[in-house]
Amino acid sequence: MPIIGAGLSHKTAPVEVRERLSINEEKLPEALERLSTYDTIAEAVILSTCNRTEIYVVATDLEKGKEQIVNFLSVYHEVPENTFSDCLYFLNERKTVHHLFRVVSSLDSMVVGEAQILGQVKQSYMIAYENGNTGTILNRLFRHALECGKKVRSDTAIGEMPVSVSYAAVQLAKTVFESLEKRPVMVIGAGKMSELTIKHLVSNGASPILVTNRTFKRAKELAEKFCGIAIPFEEKFEKMSEADIVISSTGAPSYIITRDDALNVMRARRFKPIFFIDIAVPRDVEPGIGEIENVFLYDIDDLKAVVDESLRERKQEAEKGEEIVREEVEKFMSWLGSLDVVPTIKELREKMESIREMELSKALSRLSKLDDREKEVVKALASGIINKVLHTPIVKLKEKANEKDVYECVDTIRHLFELDK
Amino acid sequence: MEQVVVIFFWLSLILAGVSTLFYLRIFFSRGEAGIFTQLAFLSSWLCLLSLSVVIAGEWLRTGLHPFTGPFSAKVFYSFSILAVYLLFELFYVRRAPKIKMIGVLVFPISVLLLLVGWTQFEATATLSPELKLFRVFIHISSALLAYGAFIVGTIFALVYLIQENQLKKKRGMAATTQKLPSLETAEASTHKALSIGFIFSVVLLLTGMFTAQLVWGKMWDWKEPRMVSALVMTCAYGFYIFSRDILGWRGRRSSYLALVAFGVAVFTYLSPQLLPSIHRWGTGF
Numbered sequence: 001m002p003i004i005g006a007g008l009s010h011k012t013a014p015v016e017v018r019e020r021l022s023i024n025e026e027k028l029p030e031a032l033e034r035l036s037t038y039d040t041i042a043e044a045v046i047l048s049t050c051n052r053t054e055i056y057v058v059a060t061d062l063e064k065g066k067e068q069i070v071n072f073l074s075v076y077h078e079v080p081e082n083t084f085s086d087c088l089y090f091l092n093e094r095k096t097v098h099h100l101f102r103v104v105s106s107l108d109s110m111v112v113g114e115a116q117i118l119g120q121v122k123q124s125y126m127i128a129y130e131n132g133n134t135g136t137i138l139n140r141l142f143r144h145a146l147e148c149g150k151k152v153r154s155d156t157a158i159g160e161m162p163v164s165v166s167y168a169a170v171q172l173a174k175t176v177f178e179s180l181e182k183r184p185v186m187v188i189g190a191g192k193m194s195e196l197t198i199k200h201l202v203s204n205g206a207s208p209i210l211v212t213n214r215t216f217k218r219a220k221e222l223a224e225k226f227c228g229i230a231i232p233f234e235e236k237f238e239k240m241s242e243a244d245i246v247i248s249s250t251g252a253p254s255y256i257i258t259r260d261d262a263l264n265v266m267r268a269r270r271f272k273p274i275f276f277i278d279i280a281v282p283r284d285v286e287p288g289i290g291e292i293e294n295v296f297l298y299d300i301d302d303l304k305a306v307v308d309e310s311l312r313e314r315k316q317e318a319e320k321g322e323e324i325v326r327e328e329v330e331k332f333m334s335w336l337g338s339l340d341v342v343p344t345i346k347e348l349r350e351k352m353e354s355i356r357e358m359e360l361s362k363a364l365s366r367l368s369k370l371d372d373r374e375k376e377v378v379k380a381l382a383s384g385i386i387n388k389v390l391h392t393p394i395v396k397l398k399e400k401a402n403e404k405d406v407y408e409c410v411d412t413i414r415h416l417f418e419l420d421k
Numbered sequence: 422m423e424q425v426v427v428i429f430f431w432l433s434l435i436l437a438g439v440s441t442l443f444y445l446r447i448f449f450s451r452g453e454a455g456i457f458t459q460l461a462f463l464s465s466w467l468c469l470l471s472l473s474v475v476i477a478g479e480w481l482r483t484g485l486h487p488f489t490g491p492f493s494a495k496v497f498y499s500f501s502i503l504a505v506y507l508l509f510e511l512f513y514v515r516r517a518p519k520i521k522m523i524g525v526l527v528f529p530i531s532v533l534l535l536l537v538g539w540t541q542f543e544a545t546a547t548l549s550p551e552l553k554l555f556r557v558f559i560h561i562s563s564a565l566l567a568y569g570a571f572i573v574g575t576i577f578a579l580v581y582l583i584q585e586n587q588l589k590k591k592r593g594m595a596a597t598t599q600k601l602p603s604l605e606t607a608e609a610s611t612h613k614a615l616s617i618g619f620i621f622s623v624v625l626l627l628t629g630m631f632t633a634q635l636v637w638g639k640m641w642d643w644k645e646p647r648m649v650s651a652l653v654m655t656c657a658y659g660f661y662i663f664s665r666d667i668l669g670w671r672g673r674r675s676s677y678l679a680l681v682a683f684g685v686a687v688f689t690y691l692s693p694q695l696l697p698s699i700h701r702w703g704t705g706f
Contacts, residue, residue: 172593175584178517178603270669273604294672296588306594 001042001406002062003137003336005096006069006088007054010110013087021077021084023048025123031076032133038068042405043138045128047103049120051110056100058137060402066090097141097332101325104149106158113158113314118149136339136407141332148328155324158317166197168306169277169298170204173245176275176296181205186243188212188236188257189250190222193279197247202226210243212236214250237261241268247277248284256284262292279303338420339410341401345394347419352386426478429471430496430539436468437499437532444524448600461524465507468531472500494565495538499531501569505617509573509610517606526576554635560628567621571658571686574614578679581607585673608672611679612665619658626655646696650689657682 008018023031028046035044035055043058055073059065070088074081091099102108104121125142128134134142153159170180177183183206187194190213198209209228213219216232223230231239240246250256257276262285266274271294278285278299290297337343360382364375393413400406414420443461450457479493506527513520580601587598602610629648630640642648661678664670670678688695 168594171599172588174603175588175593175598176604178605271671273672290589293674296593298591298593302591305591309594 005091008087009052043135047124105152152321156317186210188248190218194249262289422482429474433471441528491541563621563624570618577611578676646692654685
């Protein structure tokens, strides 16, 4: 029975299509229920995040299975098939496995190496598992995939590098100050970019947030968002001596903070360390400030250089990740191959034959006085028993070959007769 | 008793070596080091424990107070460096987990000291009776504890300077910079370690003077290089603390000052070998 993976992701579908086909976590059990009413679908897991909706099934028939998945998506979401069929991709067998392993290892993510996907896959699988929609194959597949994802995370540095300017700023601040807990932050200019950086700082415990802006009203608005304090633009230098971190992102054409300003501020704060983050273009902070003792200045280009560097490193790490994925896919495929009916029957026969031969030679060595005809009879007896015993299981197994529960059956036989040893 | 000392000495040496490996493993591991963090914790504290057994054993074996011979001095040296470092780790590890990276430097130093000590195992100092005094015991042990604290403090000062240089050169995200403690932790730890060292070196000076009073009849001798040098050293560390707490010097200036003071400390340590001195008993202190 083929494994089919079908779905759409940020690589194939625009957000308008993705949002129409996404399935909320609470609705997953019901969706799985409906999906498994289709006659070819034996096992199913639905993975739905903001970047992808993917359906993994074990079906009794490849073509029919694909059709039924498309039909399910269309009927379930009440959208016509042609609105999304162009974005849909279908994978089978090895390609499905490979794809899932890459997804869970965050190699297929929009931001390669992001950490959420592992948890999302786990959650989707657990829902399907608890709901009884998974069986031998998908259980093994998803557990193996999750293992693979963890391995990629622990064996490569894929998730360690900052990939956004604001995250890099926080990491650097933490290299100056051990923790950002209760660190006063001053924000000059109430732009979008500074808001994002404040968010990161606040989530690391920074407070209070002092906001200043040329138009006081906007300073107040931004301050309210973070329970901060708005400060009139003229008083910024007096208050700056209280701040350990200063973020500047105004639209001013020339420097807002000159070397002399900074020196005054530093004297007022007795040269306690201060960290300037200048994310404005053109720059707000005079570059020479960075030479003053205990002043640390990073401008937008410095931060971008950090981010570019880590993106480059992530790419290298992703290569290592791909290698791990390939190995793990190989392992899974060899397990899957053993689950087919034909090789199982063959191995079962071989095992029985070896038992027969062993027992026969033991018996014949003890019955040394038998003549040739009598020996033939004993031999025929042995093979007769083996064939009769095996006949029914083999016929049943062959009949099962195209039924939904064939893998359970094969798995049981392999287990009972210890065929994997 | 000698056997006990030898067995625990080698146990300490092995534990220090194993701790070095664990700390290296933590340093080079990606993200969480998992089990190695606990293993390092275990082996490092066991090492400290085993070193204290060696010290106690030496005391009983020689009948003299410990740290009088070169061997036991090295053992106590090693002990005091580890004790100071491990106290810092214990104190800071929750707030600043990266402080563990200092262990990578601390443990090899104590391994080295123990190895040097082993080569001097047989050389026991013969002491004149007045040197068996309790005040001499305090004198020597505070010297060794002060040096332990100075070494740990100097490592922190070096880490500060490295980190500061990286940050100023806009290489704040380099891998090692991200692994080493932050400027704040390095600075505060330098200050704390050197303050501890300073207190011990004051005790060292005072007990030294009292001993001199008793043995030679005068408290101070300007011709005794180690005495003068120890005074300069104590003043240097005193100035470090004064400049930081009162004058508000911080960061780079402070750290350079710590390095200069350590230079004086090294000279003080070597002075009896370099210049004619009365501090001759048990060479290699």
